[in-house]
Structures are given as C-alpha cells and as structure tokens.
Amino acid sequence: MELRPYQREAKEAVFEQWENGTRKTLLVLPTGCGKTIVFAKITEDCVRNGDRVLILAHRGELLEQAADKIAKATGLKCATEKAEESCLGSWFRITVGSVQSLMRETRLKRFPDDYFDTIIIDEAHHCISDSYQRVLHHFPDAKVLGVTATPDRGDMKNLGQVFESLAYEYTLPKAIKEGYLSPIKAVTIPLQVDLTGVGVQSGDFKAGDLGNALDPYLEGIAMEMEKYCREKKTVVFLPLVKTSQKFRDILNDHGFHAAEVNGESQNRTEILEDYATGKYNVLCNSMLLTEGWDCPDVDCIVVLRPTKVRGLYCQMVGRGTRLAPGKDHLLLLDFLWHTERHELCHPAHLICESEEVARKMTENLEKDAGCPIDIEEAEKTASEDVVAQREEALAQKLAEMKRRKRKLVDPLQFEMSIQAEDLAGYVPAFGWEMAPPSDGQKKTLEKLGILPDEIDNAGKASKLLERLDKRRQEGLTTPKQIRFLESRGFQHVGTWQFDTAKKLIDRIAGNGWKIPRDIIPSEYKGA
Structure with a gap:
C-alpha cells in the first residue's frame, strides 16, 4: 500500500x-487521514528490525480495526491480548491488546519487562489515565508512539506529561487544502439555547444537566434542521440516550427518516448498515x-452535545470530514449556546490555533447567523481582524516605547513585523x-x-532564537533595523531584506538622521 506524502x-x-x-513521541493526524495505516507501516518496519510490537487501545472495535488494517496494509497477522485470549506462546510479532485486560497486575506479571520493544497507543488522548500508565511502567524500555486525532483531554492534563515530543502533526486546514478531507461550511443557527444552569464535572459540562x-x-432545533438537513445525510450527537431517543421521535414527526443507536442497541450493526445504505x-x-x-x-453534523473539550468536539465533527463521491462539503450546524462560561467549543476550534482568533471567528459567524460559511475563509477573515486589533495595540505600545527610548525590540513588535502567527500564538506543550x-537564552x-x-x-x-538564526541565513532584517525603521513610520520592516534596510538607514544617516523628502514611510515598500 502506497503511503500519501504526509503519511x-x-x-x-x-x-x-x-x-x-x-x-516516547506523539503523532497527530486528523480523523480520516489514515492514522491506522501510518502506524501499521511503522509496525511493519519495527517487526522487520526484530521488534515485538504491542498495539494498545481501550475498545475492542479499535483493536479489530487495527489488526484488520495491519493485515491489509502489510500482510502481517496479530495475536490478541484481551479477555480469555493471550499472545503468550504465539509466534506472531504483533499483539493487539486491550488496556482493560493488560492493566491487571495478575496479567502484567506474566510478561517480562522487556517483552515488548515498541508500544503503539491508538487514540492516545486517553493514555493519561492510570490504566495506561500501569502498562507503560511495566515495559520501561519500550519505544512508545501515541497516535491521536485529538491531542487534548477533558481533565486538561497535557499529553506533554507522558510524551517527550511531538514527532509530526498534520492539521485539518492542511488536509482540506491538499484535498484529503472535505471542506467544512459552518452555519450558526439563531436559536438561543440557555446552558447557564448546567454544571461542570471533570473539565466538561455534566451530561445529565445538558x-x-x-x-x-x-x-x-428540529424545525431549524428542516431548513438545512432535508437533503443531507446527518449525524446528531446528544448528551443522553433518553434525549437521543426523544429527538429521534421528534425528527420523525417532522418528516425525517431518523434512527437512534446507543451502547445497549441489540440491532446496532443492522441500524448502522441501514443508515449507510440510505x-x-x-x-x-x-x-x-x-x-x-x-x-x-455523512455530509451534515449537528452537535447537540456542547463541550468545552476541543478533542471531543473534533471527534464529533470528524465523523463527517471524509471524502465521498458527490460530496463537495460538510455542513456543520452550531447554535447560539448561552452560557456564563466562554470556553465552549465552536467550529472555530477546528481550525484556529489561537484562542484570540477563535473568539473573533465565532463572533463573526454569530453576526452572520443562518448563512453557511466556509470555515477556512472565516478563519482568514478573523485572523485579519485580530492582526488589525494587534496592530492598533502595537501602535500604542510603540508610542510608549518611543518615550522610554528603548534600544531593544519588543517580541510582539518583532512577531508582528515579520508576520509570524506561529510565534504570536505559541503555547508550550x-x-x-x-x-x-x-540565562543563556535571555543573554543571546x-x-x-x-x-x-x-x-x-x-x-x-x-523558537525566537531559531527564527532569528534562519532570518540571518536568509539575509532578512535584524531586530535593531526593524526597531529603528518602524519607529520612524515604516511598516512591516520584518519582511524586508537586510541590505535594503541597511541602504535606507545609511541614506537617513547621511541626511542628518532625517527622512529624505522623496520618501513617505507609511507608503514605502522595502521588498
């Protein structure tokens, strides 16, 4: 099986x-981008190198999918460590294992601590829990790869506590842009839903209260769905089974052909097959x-399980991001959730790295309630709005800096000047x-x-030091050139070449440190 370039x-x-x-390293790929195929190929190379590999997951379906994909992608078979089944004595080099079974002390004791050379954790956002940690501690020298589409967790603990690095991340916007996932259009439904009485537990809203x-x-909500979902293949996420069943009945009363599935559904497979066939x-x-x-x-997702957990939100929407014949976009319905807390996830959180941009994009979408809007275009507009706001704040800061006659460039000025959104929105992980x-970093x-x-x-x-070194190699302006020229009204000097800035500064110096008459700083283009 040929891997895609990003895989x-x-x-x-x-x-x-x-x-x-x-x-211990982490791999992040959005839902629908073939993370199982990637770790199947990684597993194949590990086995080729003589490793014994454990694929660890928290649900039986995930283990079956992993074993199936590994067999199809590599031809290798897997042993199973789950319930009554054990891999001990098997000649297969790959084991798919249930964390619920392996975490038991009696089971772990059967394995020498060097039995597995490599451990791959599927849906790794779950691995902060004690059950996973018990298994990892039993095999202390194993190489560990965590694979997830959603790199954060409801209890807000950071995966950086478990993993030492992020080996690779492929983002949803990039996957859409490169044609591997469906474009998403979000529509804010102008229906005020009051959540102010809903409690919080383990970092998210209580399902019962919701x-x-x-x-x-x-x-x-059913009346609003009539406007948008009549010709769509829709999945609705709700907080409780009884709410899900009630909403199914309401939708059927409104002329939809709706079904409901839950963990107790005895005919779950049949319902899912009937839904798939229309x-x-x-x-x-x-x-x-x-x-x-x-x-x-699936070309429409309705999230009626509001959440503060970005990972959970991404998983729900991810059920509709795959490509399919005749599908040109995924429609995502959002509502005007009224809550005293502002951490609620919205379509903006699928695409915005910066919380500031996400807030602005959500605000913009709410102003255009009722209109489906491409989330990439919405993010671009919100980013431009935030940059404008930052530039206004920066102008005020620069005025203060001028008065204090600083010799150094404020990091924010440098980031804005070189247009580095990745630096401005950086959050340590x-x-x-x-x-x-x-002290060495500060001194440098x-x-x-x-x-x-x-x-x-x-x-x-x-990151700043790396960027400064890269800019020096590429012959771009220095922070001191940026400070001098921008303090005199020139704009975005960070995008100029070093030599261009030097010639201009030399010319200003030769003119008694005054701007030559034929130059208007605000209109001057250094590129």
Whole structure:
C-alpha cells in the first residue's frame, strides 16, 4: 500500500525521534487521514528490525480495526491480548491488546519487562489515565508512539506529561487544502439555547444537566434542521440516550427518516448498515460514534452535545470530514449556546490555533447567523481582524516605547513585523518548553536586539532564537533595523531584506538622521 506524502513524512519523523533517543513521541493526524495505516507501516518496519510490537487501545472495535488494517496494509497477522485470549506462546510479532485486560497486575506479571520493544497507543488522548500508565511502567524500555486525532483531554492534563515530543502533526486546514478531507461550511443557527444552569464535572459540562437543558429546545432545533438537513445525510450527537431517543421521535414527526443507536442497541450493526445504505437520513446517538465508526458520505453534523473539550468536539465533527463521491462539503450546524462560561467549543476550534482568533471567528459567524460559511475563509477573515486589533495595540505600545527610548525590540513588535502567527500564538506543550527561559537564552536574545523580559518560557525563547538564526541565513532584517525603521513610520520592516534596510538607514544617516523628502514611510515598500 502506497503511503500519501504526509503519511510518509509522519512515519519518517517517528523513526527519527526514536533514533535520536526520544523514547516516547506523539503523532497527530486528523480523523480520516489514515492514522491506522501510518502506524501499521511503522509496525511493519519495527517487526522487520526484530521488534515485538504491542498495539494498545481501550475498545475492542479499535483493536479489530487495527489488526484488520495491519493485515491489509502489510500482510502481517496479530495475536490478541484481551479477555480469555493471550499472545503468550504465539509466534506472531504483533499483539493487539486491550488496556482493560493488560492493566491487571495478575496479567502484567506474566510478561517480562522487556517483552515488548515498541508500544503503539491508538487514540492516545486517553493514555493519561492510570490504566495506561500501569502498562507503560511495566515495559520501561519500550519505544512508545501515541497516535491521536485529538491531542487534548477533558481533565486538561497535557499529553506533554507522558510524551517527550511531538514527532509530526498534520492539521485539518492542511488536509482540506491538499484535498484529503472535505471542506467544512459552518452555519450558526439563531436559536438561543440557555446552558447557564448546567454544571461542570471533570473539565466538561455534566451530561445529565445538558440533557435536561436541551429538552425545551428540541422541537425548535428540529424545525431549524428542516431548513438545512432535508437533503443531507446527518449525524446528531446528544448528551443522553433518553434525549437521543426523544429527538429521534421528534425528527420523525417532522418528516425525517431518523434512527437512534446507543451502547445497549441489540440491532446496532443492522441500524448502522441501514443508515449507510440510505434507509435513514438522520442518525442520533449519545456519544457512541465519536471513535471507530466511519461512514464517508455523512455530509451534515449537528452537535447537540456542547463541550468545552476541543478533542471531543473534533471527534464529533470528524465523523463527517471524509471524502465521498458527490460530496463537495460538510455542513456543520452550531447554535447560539448561552452560557456564563466562554470556553465552549465552536467550529472555530477546528481550525484556529489561537484562542484570540477563535473568539473573533465565532463572533463573526454569530453576526452572520443562518448563512453557511466556509470555515477556512472565516478563519482568514478573523485572523485579519485580530492582526488589525494587534496592530492598533502595537501602535500604542510603540508610542510608549518611543518615550522610554528603548534600544531593544519588543517580541510582539518583532512577531508582528515579520508576520509570524506561529510565534504570536505559541503555547508550550512539553515539559522543557514550559520552564522559564535560561540565562543563556535571555543573554543571546538581548545581544540580537530582542527584549527578553516578556518571554516567559524556554519554548518561546528557543523558537525566537531559531527564527532569528534562519532570518540571518536568509539575509532578512535584524531586530535593531526593524526597531529603528518602524519607529520612524515604516511598516512591516520584518519582511524586508537586510541590505535594503541597511541602504535606507545609511541614506537617513547621511541626511542628518532625517527622512529624505522623496520618501513617505507609511507608503514605502522595502521588498
């Protein structure tokens, strides 16, 4: 099986981390981008190198899918470590194992601590739990790869506590742009749903409270869905089984062909098959279909399980992002959730790295309620709005800086000038990145013209130093050139060449440090 370019890059990045001595690394691929295929090919190479590999997951369906994909992609068979089945005594080099079985002390004791050379954790956002940690601690020298589409978790613990690095991340916007996932259009439904009485537990809204809070709005939601979902193949996520069943009945009263599935559904397989073949056009569920179920021609997602957990939100929407014949986009319905808390996930959180941009995009979408809007275009507009706001704030800051006659460039000015959104929105993820900047980093930054006082973590300092070195190699402007010219009204000097800035500064110096009459700084283009 031929890997796609990003899948090849992901595989190579993982082995590079292991070869460089990083034992526990993370791989992030959006739902629908073939993460199982990637770790199947990684497993194949590990076996070729003589490793014994454990694929660890928390649900039987995921283990079956992994074994099936590995067999199809590589021809290799897997032993199973689950319930009554054991891999001990098997000659297969790959084991798919249930964490619920392996975590038991009596079971772990059967294995020498060097039995597995490599451990791959599917849906790795679950691995912070004690059950996974018990298994990992039993095999302390194994190389570990965590694979996930959703790299954060409801209890807000960071995966950086478990993994030492992020080997590779392929983002949803990139996957859409390169044609591997469906474009997404979001529509904010102008229906105010009051969540102010809903409690919070383990970092997210309580499902029981949500079910009760939603009940008064279900009829109104069904009426709104009539406007958008009549010709769509829709999946609806709800907080409780009873709410899901009630909403199925309401939708059928409104002329939809709706079905409902839950963990107790005895005919679940039959319902899912009937939905796939078109007998039903709406499928309601209470969070059952967030992992391990694929139906590529789903082209509408309705999230009626509001959440503060970005990972969970991405999983729900991910059920509709796969490509299918005749499908030109996924329609995502969002509602005007009224809550005292502002951390609620919206379509913006699928695509925005910066919380500031996500807030602006959500605000813009709510202004255009009722109109389906491409989320990539919405993100671009929101980013431009935020940049404009930052530039206004920057102008005020520059006025203060001028008065204080600073010799160093504020990091924000540098980031805005070179148009580095990745630096401006940087958030540390791994342990070493969160530590304060070292004295050496601060000294070097100051030497290069950057004011280090407002840089509060080593990860940001490291990224700035890398960027400064890269800019020096590429012959771009220095921080000191940026400060001098922008303090005199020139704009985005960070995008200029070093020599261009030097010639202009020399000309200003030769004119008694005054701007030559034929130059208007605000209109001057250095490129």
